[in-house]
């Protein structure tokens with residue numbers, strides 16, 4: 001599928017998986033994944049527990065090795081550097097460089113507990129990018145405002161609700177000015193009444209044109225915000241299409257059963 005932007009130019013492909021396989025010992029977790037995510041697209045990945053959703057996302061962020069197939073993020077082969085038709089495995093420092101452009105938000109926030117919200121936001125830009133503290137702090141405060149937390153800059157994670165912590169985690173990822181954002185079940189650990197505030201921040205981000213891959217159980221979000229919904233089952237993609245098609249007319253029996261159970 002070629003997605004065309006407003007001016008007729010084909011949109012850049014931000015993620016491309018070609019027959020991606022991943023196993024943990026004898027356990028095959030990804031069994032030949034083919035997927036494309038274009039710039040500015042929001043793709044939601046849904047599917048039963050253990051179907052490989054998080055593993056696929058973690059492969060995109062260099063947190064897991066792909067065992068077979070090829071995975072490209074922003075045009076670069078994950079895990080490898082190509083030179084004169086030869087592939088070299090990335091060194092840890094090169095992995096860090098690649099990760100700068102990829103923002104990731106986890107289920108359990110993963111904030112540094114001994115740092116305030118503001119300090120959490122300032123850490124990577126000052127330490128990794130070696131940017132001037134004053135400028136980084138100003139931008140971090142703007143970012144906190146964007147997620148509705150300008151009055152919580154001096155609070156530690158333990159003094160914030162789960163929803164607030166997750167919004168800080170999103171703001172933290174954005175301080176690195178990523179080209180793509182990966183969300184791994186960002187609302188699963190939250191009390192139901194806190195889910196909405198995090199989804200609102202994600203909706204705003206989607207509206208700003210950010211490329212997003214979101215593993216989620218939030219069907220309302222997938223239905224209303226996603227450009228495409230991908231259903232995984234048993235390490236394979238069994239559906240990939242616009243939410244209206246996927247939810248109203250799933251092609252496979254397995255997808256239909258999964259959606260019926262989920263929406264029951």
Ligand SMILES: Nc1ncnc2c1ncn2[C@@H]1O[C@H](COP(=O)(O)OP(=O)(O)OP(=O)(O)O)[C@@H](O)[C@H]1O
Nearest residue numbers: 024027029047048049050051052053054055056215
């Ligand atoms: N580090 C690991 N070592 C061994 N097995 C793993 C590891 N990580 C994941 N698995 C296994 O891989 C399979 C896929 O896990 P994954 O977390 O990707 O699924 P998921 O679809 O995201 O599930 P959930 O919705 O429950 O989070 C599961 O059977 C899981 O137990």
